[in-house]
Amino acid sequence: MNFLTPAFILDVGLLAMLVVVAFAVVRLRSLFAIVMLQGVYSLISAAWFVSLDAVDVAFTEAAVGAGISTVLMLGAMLLTEREVKPVPMRRQWAPLFIVVITGMAMFYAIGDMPVFGDPNSIANATLGVEYVEATKSQIIIPNVVSAVLASYRGYDTFGETVVVFVAGLGIVLLLGLNGNAGKWRAKPNGQDVSQIGAEDAS
Amino acid sequence: MTQMLYYINIGTAFLLLIGMALLLARLLSGPTLYDRILAVNSFGTKTVLFLAVFALIIGRDDGVDIAILYALMNFIATIAVLKFFRYSALGISLDDDFIEDEDTVPKASEKKETPI
Numbered sequence: 001m002n003f004l005t006p007a008f009i010l011d012v013g014l015l016a017m018l019v020v021v022a023f024a025v026v027r028l029r030s031l032f033a034i035v036m037l038q039g040v041y042s043l044i045s046a047a048w049f050v051s052l053d054a055v056d057v058a059f060t061e062a063a064v065g066a067g068i069s070t071v072l073m074l075g076a077m078l079l080t081e082r083e084v085k086p087v088p089m090r091r092q093w094a095p096l097f098i099v100v101i102t103g104m105a106m107f108y109a110i111g112d113m114p115v116f117g118d119p120n121s122i123a124n125a126t127l128g129v130e131y132v133e134a135t136k137s138q139i140i141i142p143n144v145v146s147a148v149l150a151s152y153r154g155y156d157t158f159g160e161t162v163v164v165f166v167a168g169l170g171i172v173l174l175l176g177l178n179g180n181a182g183k184w185r186a187k188p189n190g191q192d193v194s195q196i197g198a199e200d201a202s
Numbered sequence: 203m204t205q206m207l208y209y210i211n212i213g214t215a216f217l218l219l220i221g222m223a224l225l226l227a228r229l230l231s232g233p234t235l236y237d238r239i240l241a242v243n244s245f246g247t248k249t250v251l252f253l254a255v256f257a258l259i260i261g262r263d264d265g266v267d268i269a270i271l272y273a274l275m276n277f278i279a280t281i282a283v284l285k286f287f288r289y290s291a292l293g294i295s296l297d298d299d300f301i302e303d304e305d306t307v308p309k310a311s312e313k314k315e316t317p318i
Contacts, residue, residue: 006212007260013219017226024230036229036242039279043249043272044222050253055264062268066246067275071282078286 007051014048029084035073042066056145075175211258218252239283246276 021041025034042065049058114121131152132144139147149157222245229241250269257265 006215007256010215010219010256010259013216013223017223020226020230028230032235033229033232033238036238036283039242040226040229040245043246046268046272047249047253047256050256050262050265050268051260053260053262055262055268058268059271062271062275066272067278070279074282074286 011048011051014044014051017044018048029086031077031080031082031084034084035070035077038073039066039070042069072171072175079175208259211255215252215255215259218248218255222248222252235287239280242283243276243280246272246279250276 018041021037021044025037025041028034028037042061046058046061046065049055049061114123118124131148135141135144135147139151141147225241225245225248229238229245232238232241250272253265253269253272257263257269
């Protein structure tokens with residue numbers, strides 16, 4: 001009965017809610033509800049990350065997924081319509097096929113994964129041990145993850161930071177979140193999107 | 203005593219999970235837009251409470267830090283959503299002189315009900 005610990009049952013509950021939210025995101029037509037559901041999705045998955053002992057990942061998920069992406073998605077919604085256009089059925093078979101194949105490949109790969117916390121797995125047996133042992137004498141900080149990210153793989157992290165900065169710059173340019181943003185409205189096809197609702201009401 | 207506290211924590215976590223499921227149902231069905239905003243906001247609060255209790259159950263104190271971060275992020279998201287519906291723009295400063303600018307603020311008479 002090792003599986004029926006309370007934490008396990010709570011995990012199952014969280015994952016069940018993730019499945020419900022994922023299906024709802026696919027099925028719903030209202031873009032606003034979808035943005036809200038994406039925020040809920042990352043809230044739930046961050047709670048699940050905490051139960052998996054990945055507290056740093058949960059921190060990132062909470063900050064990026066629930067906070068910033070909701071704001072960015074709302075900013076993107078200002079530039080588009082408020083409803084998803086339905087996709088005809090004949091164009092849905094190819095994506096379904098790709099998703100099923102990818103899922104089957106992932107299930108196939110599960111067999112090759114090491115057991116959780118296995119001391120003989122590659123990650124725990126070779127380079128990881130070196131990092132853990134050398135961090136205290138070489139970097140002189142207690143956190144191994146920070147040492148790997150900021151020192152051992154410093155150039156890698158620097159490149160990632162540049163990529164993230166460029167991506168953020170592109171998003172800001174696209175969405176117009178700069179100083180003029182309050183006075184600027186999107187006008188696709190010469191039509192003021194932000195005024196459509198007002199015309200309908202009057 | 204410790205054992206009893208443990209069971210109380212687990213019971214609280216399950217009740218919070220049920221509450222989250224109910225809020226999720228409201229979020230999915232929610233007839234109006236404001237039901238959805240309220241549902242998301244309370245869902246965030248429920249997640250904060252759940253994380254704090256869950257951190258006690260698995261014996262990791264870091265969970266409380268994440269719970270605090272959640273509370274902050276929830277606030278940012280709610281402000282963004284409300285600004286989205288009040289001004290149809292996110293880059294508006296909330297200073298008083300800016301709000302009095304007639305171009306940016308829709309008058310009460312022409313306030314729109316966004317079809318969502």
